[in-house]
Amino acid sequence: MLGTSGPTTHNILIPKESEKAKNTVNLSVSVQNTAELAPEVSNKLLQKYNKESSKEPLYMWAKVKNPYYVDNEVLTETCPLPGEIKEFSLNSDMHPEKEVNSTHKFQQISKAEKEHLNVIIIGHVDAGKSTIGGHLMVLTGQVDARTLAKYAADAKLIGRESWYLSWALDTNEEEREKGKTVEVGRAHFCTENKKFTILDAPGHNLYISQMISGVSQADIGILVISARRGEFEAGFERDGQTREHALLAKTAGVRFMVVLVNKMDDISVEWSSQRYNEILEKLVPFLKKFGYVNGRNAYFIPCSGLTGANLKDPLPEGFFPAYKGPSLLQFLDRMKPIPRQHNAPVRLPILDKYKDMGVIIAGKLDSGMIQLGKKYTLMPNKIVVEVQQIVIDEEEAEVAPSGCSLKLKIKGAEEDDVHPGHVLCESSHLCPAIEKFDAVVRFMNLEGGIVTSGYTCVLHCHALIENATLLKIIGKVDDKGELNKKHMFPKFARSDEMVMVRLQTDGRVCVETFKDFPSLGRITLRDEKRTVAIGKITKLVG
Numbered sequence: 001m002l003g004t005s006g007p008t009t010h011n012i013l014i015p016k017e018s019e020k021a022k023n024t025v026n027l028s029v030s031v032q033n034t035a036e037l038a039p040e041v042s043n044k045l046l047q048k049y050n051k052e053s054s055k056e057p058l059y060m061w062a063k064v065k066n067p068y069y070v071d072n073e074v075l076t077e078t079c080p081l082p083g084e085i086k087e088f089s090l091n092s093d094m095h096p097e098k099e100v101n102s103t104h105k106f107q108q109i110s111k112a113e114k115e116h117l118n119v120i121i122i123g124h125v126d127a128g129k130s131t132i133g134g135h136l137m138v139l140t141g142q143v144d145a146r147t148l149a150k151y152a153a154d155a156k157l158i159g160r161e162s163w164y165l166s167w168a169l170d171t172n173e174e175e176r177e178k179g180k181t182v183e184v185g186r187a188h189f190c191t192e193n194k195k196f197t198i199l200d201a202p203g204h205n206l207y208i209s210q211m212i213s214g215v216s217q218a219d220i221g222i223l224v225i226s227a228r229r230g231e232f233e234a235g236f237e238r239d240g241q242t243r244e245h246a247l248l249a250k251t252a253g254v255r256f257m258v259v260l261v262n263k264m265d266d267i268s269v270e271w272s273s274q275r276y277n278e279i280l281e282k283l284v285p286f287l288k289k290f291g292y293v294n295g296r297n298a299y300f301i302p303c304s305g306l307t308g309a310n311l312k313d314p315l316p317e318g319f320f321p322a323y324k325g326p327s328l329l330q331f332l333d334r335m336k337p338i339p340r341q342h343n344a345p346v347r348l349p350i351l352d353k354y355k356d357m358g359v360i361i362a363g364k365l366d367s368g369m370i371q372l373g374k375k376y377t378l379m380p381n382k383i384v385v386e387v388q389q390i391v392i393d394e395e396e397a398e399v400a401p402s403g404c405s406l407k408l409k410i411k412g413a414e415e416d417d418v419h420p421g422h423v424l425c426e427s428s429h430l431c432p433a434i435e436k437f438d439a440v441v442r443f444m445n446l447e448g449g450i451v452t453s454g455y456t457c458v459l460h461c462h463a464l465i466e467n468a469t470l471l472k473i474i475g476k477v478d479d480k481g482e483l484n485k486k487h488m489f490p491k492f493a494r495s496d497e498m499v500m501v502r503l504q505t506d507g508r509v510c511v512e513t514f515k516d517f518p519s520l521g522r523i524t525l526r527d528e529k530r531t532v533a534i535g536k537i538t539k540l541v542g
């Protein structure tokens with residue numbers, strides 16, 4: 001079929017890892033647009049094609065006949081599994097370059113072919129977030145025994161024996177000495193079918209800004225709750241972080257919450273079914289209020305971060321009758337794939353930047369695909385940069401699919417030109433850089449119970465943090481988000497009231513309306529270390 005005008009067939013073998021390879025299944029999918037494919041497939045296909053062709057990238061000319069996505073949901077059964085062979089019919093008529101290799105076979109399942117998920121571990125101070133993150137690194141073979149032994153010895157030296165596992169994640173000196181996570185730790189691990197970037201957020205109130213930036217990058221939240229007597233109760237108090245973290249996660253667009261009821265081994269708990277059920281009775285309705293519904297977008301798992309129980313291997317049968325489900329890693333591995341916006345314009349909100357033989361920027365690619373050697377524009381300053389290196393999970397790549405956490409080495413900008421909250425964009429589709437916008441927000445925790453125009457606060461949106469002023473309260477809004485014309489331009493807004501407001505930022509910011517780019521249109525307003533409003537941008541003013 002090579003070089004003919006008929007459809008060209010590409011067989012992609014996504015093999016092994018186990019016996020599945022022997023029982024391969026032939027599935028045929030007609031594809032006209034690889035950008036609509038599961039990322040692990042399109043990424044490989046693109047890399048292979050782009051290496052062989054100096055012409056336009058493959059996804060420029062292909063279009064979808066039978067897309068994987070139905071109503072924006074990925075059909076799990078059509079996603080490639082290890083051992084399956086997928087057949088892609090590509091109509092070479094549509095492309096000037098007809099020399100497309102007919103068969104690509106990939107013998108090894110590599111990290112690049114697995115679905116990439118970003119996970120944030122959140123929860124009250126000392127709930128056990130770092131311990132769990134650290135233990136996950138050990139159980140998935142990311143931290144070797146020698147490094148761990150060194151951490152254990154160092155921890156003992158400063159009298160903090162029990163902290164050694166959390167050091168696998170908390171890598172800076174200050175964090176080690178204080179035992180507090182002060183910046184969002186980053187680590188990677190793989191399960192059989194998926195790869196994860198794990199973000200360990202600081203639990204302490206002082207560091208909530210870092211936590212908001214981290215949470216804006218996450219697909220899945222792991223909310224750690226301590227089952228220890230006294231600690232569980234403290235996490236729920238008015239200023240406990242459980243409440244605030246759950247709210248921020250929902251506002252930032254974290255789709256799914258895995259709730260880990262941790263410290264089940266503790267002397268005050270001893271894997272008591274009664275204690276577990278008592279905790280669930282309070283937690284389930286509590287999380288429902290924030291939009292995390294048990295069995296729909298929330299799932300509860302009992303565990304011990306310290307002993308590792310129920311993190312990798314499920315609990316032994318009969319050990320804990322109150323829970324019969326999968327372990328944490330089993331659950332994460334089996335989760336339904338998350339739909340990604342591969343064929344939308346590139347939007348990479350920048351979380352971090354530094355210099356290392358060139359300027360490096362880091363963040364989660366919100367939409368589009370980034371290609372090595374291609375030029376993009378840094379907003380709001382309109383600086384055109386070339387991508388010189390793409391690093392995903394410490395491995396170099398030629399194409400970065402939407403949804404992955406990555407680092408890019410860029411040419412054309414100095415370190416001082418880039419700041420967290422800036423956005424790398426497709427040069428032909430720049431994101432707006434504005435100072436005024438309208439948003440529908442719900443106020444809460446207001447000092448004195450009300451706000452009026454002139455109120456100043458701090459705006460958080462994706463990785464952006466900027467001072468903002470409330471220019472005016474446009475009107476009250478009903479439950480559907482529609483303006484109530486009878487209540488226009490009120491003098492003040494109360495806590496728990498939904499209103500449309502106009503906000504002005506101190507400098508130009510890269511935001512979008514929620515309708516166009518949800519993750520660039522969700523906002524949180526903070527004042528004096530309290531979250532005072534959450535909402536969505538409805539209109540860009542200028």
Ligand SMILES: Nc1nc2c(ncn2[C@@H]2O[C@H](COP(=O)(O)OP(=O)(O)OP(=O)(O)O)[C@@H](O)[C@H]2O)c(=O)[nH]1
Pocket residue numbers: 123124125126127128129130131132162163166179180181201202203204262263264265266267303304305306307
């Ligand atoms: N018994 C028991 N103790 C645990 C468990 N998980 C964590 N701990 C202990 O709880 C304390 C706090 O654990 P961390 O992992 O540092 O908690 P964190 O939530 O990351 O804390 P911050 O970074 O301060 O927010 C440490 O002394 C841990 O050893 C557990 O499953 N069982």
